[in-house]
Amino acid sequence: MSTSSSPDTSTDAVTDDPAPNRTIGVNMPERPSIDNIEERWIQAWEEQGTYTFDRTKHRDEVYSIDTPPPTVSGSLHVGHVFSYTQTDVMARYQRMSGKEVFYPIGWDDNGLPTERRVQNYYGVRCDPSIPYDPNFVAPESPHHPPIAISRPNFVELCSVLTTKDEAVFERLFRRLGLSVDWRQHYTTIGPRAQRISQRGFLRMLKNGQAYRQEAPTLWDVDFQSSVAQAELEDRETVGAYHRIRFHTKQMPTLVIETTRPELLAACVALVAHPDDPRYQTLFGTQVTTPLFEVEIPVLAHPLAEPEKGSGIAMVCTFGDLTDVIWWRELSLETRTIVGRDGRLEHISFGARAFPSIDPSRAQLLYDEIAGKTTKQARARVVDQLRDSGDLVDEPRAITHAVKYYERGERPLEIVSSRQWYVKTLELADDLIRRGREIDWHPPFMRARYESWIEGLNGDWNISRQRFFGVPFPLWYRIGEDGSIDDLHPIFPDEARLPIDPSVEVPEGYDTSQRGMPGGFTADPDVMDTWATSSLTPEIAGNWEDDPDLFERIFPMDLRPQAHEIIRTWLFSSVVRSHSLHQSVPWTNAAISGWILDPDRKKMSKSVGNVVVPTELLETKGTDAVRYWASSARLGVDTIFDDRQMQIGRRLAIKILNASKFILTQLGDEQAQAPRALDPLDESMLGALRSVVTASTLAFSNYEQARALELSEQFFWDFCDNYLELVKNRAYRRDEGAESAKHALGLALSVLLRLFAPFLPFATEEVWSWWLEGSIHRAPWPRTEEFGEVSGDPEILAAVSAVLGEIRKAKTNAKQSMRVSVSRVTITADAKRLGEIGLGRGDLIDAGSIVELELVERAGQDLDVSVELADPD
RNA sequence: GGGCGCUUAGCUCAGCUUGGUUAGAGCAUCUGGUUUACACCCAGAGGGUCGGGGGUUCGAAUCCCUCAGCGCCCACCA
DSSP states (O other): OOOOOOOOGGGGGTTTTTSSSTTTTTTTTTSOOOTOHHHHHHHHHHHTTOOOTTSSOGGGGEEBOOOOOOTTOOOOHHHHHHHHHHHHHHHHHHHHHTTTTOOOOOOOOOOOHHHHHHHHIEEEEEOTTSSOTOOOOSSSSSSSOOOEEOOHHHHHHHHHHHHHHHHHHHHHHHHHOOOOOOOOOEEETTHHHHHHHHEEEHHHTTTTEEEEEEEEEEEEETTTTTTTGGGEEEEEEEEEEEEEBBOSSSSOEEEESSSSSGGGGGGGEEOOHHHTTTTTTTEEEOOEOOOTTEEEHHHHHHSOOHHHHHHEEEETSSSSSSHHHHHHTTTTTOOOOOOOOOOBBBTTTSSSSSSOOSSSHHHHHHHHTTTTHHHHHHHHHHHHHHHTTEEEEEEEEEEEEEEEEETTTSSSSEEEEEEEEEEEEGGHHHHHHHHSEEEEGGGHHHHHHHHHHHHHOSOOEEEEEEESSSSSSEEEOOOTOOOEEEEEEEOOGGGGGGGTTTSOOOOTGGGBBBTSTTEEEEEOOOEEEHHHTTTHHHHHHHHHHHTHHHHHSSSSEEOOOOOGIIIIIHHHHHHHHHHHHHSSSEEEEEEEEEEOOOTTTTGGGTTOOOOOHHHHHHHHHHHHHHHHHHHHHHTTTOOOOOHHHHHHHHHHHHHHHHHHHHHHHHHHOOOOOSSSSSHHHHHHHHHHHHHHHHHHHHTTTOHHHHHHHEEEEEEIIIIIIIHHHHHHHHHHHSSHHHHHHHHHHHHHHHHHHHHHHOOOOHHHHHHHHOOOOOOOGGGOOGGGGGGTOOHHOOOHHHHHHHHHHHHHHHHHTOOTTTTTTTEEEEOOHHHHHHHTTTTEEEEHHHBBSSSSSEETTTTTTOEEEEOOOOEE
């Protein structure tokens, strides 16, 4: 034998090698590793089109997924890694099960988050009154103070930045091994999304599902835009109760309590409960407000709570949502004083809207607060009340829940404005019924959907007074007198969509007529981001522009998403689908949990506890991270736990090593079906067949964590016991070896495929050592593959138990596992003894047993007595 | 105020739908072993009155009632 170094060491002649020459595993490395294998496979999958959607497949052969388009202006966090992996696991399972998986990817890049990011990133702000500057160059670093730029310039910057952000997201998602079809790609600001959003809106306008109305609207004074009920959140905020005296002749003193004394000038009534004995004499009378001395009615309404404060409330236009209800139901006056910028407007007392007994004094007092913010005005009004003697006691500090826009910093105001709405209130029953057509995973998440619908207090406001969004595709006529005809919008032909009405001109008009008497003006608003996102199935499926595709994927099979956006994304999607298609948008909703940090706080950027996902994937390995994400059940909030990733990492490595070992034993001989299977091999295959059945069932119930657990449990036992028992026999050249090789080959193939959805890289790596094609297009294991195997899992279990006892004896004696055993006596009942007898030869080999005695004793389950060989 | 979820070993979690081995796994801890599949390995050990109380049952982690703690969702919180 040559001692010179040969590059071809693996085929170096080793004449006494019991295994034949093998070509299997020519790509098999000496020391397999899961590190740095990702990029190779990502590239191979892309080149081979492994995940490309085949659109010739019929609807019932397709599994379609309404992938959540992540907000690209947000940061990447482990929550993305977690939930997107859970969806990918299901996608891979469905693909292997024979479904053609429609797995698109979108980026949510329109809307306020992007605007805000652009403002901060470049140091700019949008001023729609400025004309477009074609030579504008964005500053290198954030400019202070922000540069005012035109709307078109601003929108351009939004596009530039989102493109950058999207590239970062794409890198992460590829690295995570998502089996999305990158050709099925959309953005929520792109032309297709705009066209479909606008078409969806026009359809709903025409069928009466959308309407425009002037009404009290939730308003963020910083963003200067309306917001929807779904975007509210309560925040505990410090405030104070102020006891204020109103003037009446009916009672010696009349005191109300309020947290918003600055709205006194906007007061339009007092309200008490109809049964409240204290105020019976007041109902129907007029009382006078302090300071401004405006006469207001005292009215009864059941919403007034006698226990709260003094039991009688000051109704202002508008302090909160209850005021809106009272205002509407009691047909009260409108006296708005808070402007859209959050400051008190200048108003005139004595005018019709603001009558006063003493207009000049009222004006004097009010002029001190006009122009101030509500907070500044509040302090001043309290001083005024104190001076006038109408403040009873000093303000009492409290903490109470106040409504904020979820992205906002100051409490919401309610202003009267004209907005576009989508009808939801009258659909409530239908929407709940639709919700019950969807299979929720986990089922209890449906309760959140229903409780949201039951709590709706108005229709869905879809218009926003912002810039980077989908414009409403409408114009309004301007009368000869310059008045705008809001009631009869001009619609574009749908074939023209998408359009920007501030640039394009309605049919029959020309550019010169824009903004002119007798001409037209564009609707200035953009759509709420959810008005677009609610159409993701339509956008991904290219609704009406590609009806052939759409009918192959809609209604979709799966909507994966997080639970905090049930009231927004999920709800609004059901609304649109119900109205546009009289259908649910999908048949399954898989709701992922949150990632919590070890203190059980939700991981978020503001808490400063976010782990950078790309670093995580690089240091742990993608499969390890995917294992962690896969082992969490849907809907369950999960602690970020790198120990769980370590376990996944070990599993992936073990799969590589065990596979290498098995492939080495298989050799390259054409696998031949053995004449008869050894009972131990058959037993192992019988157990594995049960795993296939149980794992498949778990997947069909959207319990991927269970499927993983089953396969993993089997696999470790398979390595520790079966491989040890069978490896000596497999090396021989007899019938027993044939049986072992057959069983090993089948088991390896099945196991790799069972793990493939979870650990796509490690399993693909092994597959490539052995077989052609991608494992991710290989069929999901079926029980039929096991043929006539009728294996009783008890045999392997019994033999393994004996092997365990022998190991225990060796361990207790602090001996090596390789030390030989001079005598083993097994006492058991006939059935157990029979099972063990079937694995006798393998047991003797694996345990290094010199003498094995089987003793039958009825009623004895299993007793193993072990005599170790003399250490000498 | 209404609703949902959770509470099992030091840690992270299964098990509960359909009640029945001695309540499981991994990690961590401890004790050993091994270096021709794998030290990212192997073997073994210790560790739990299944949140409290009550009930149903021959039998309850599992079913029912109740209480508590934690988390979340919803609500017209002057």
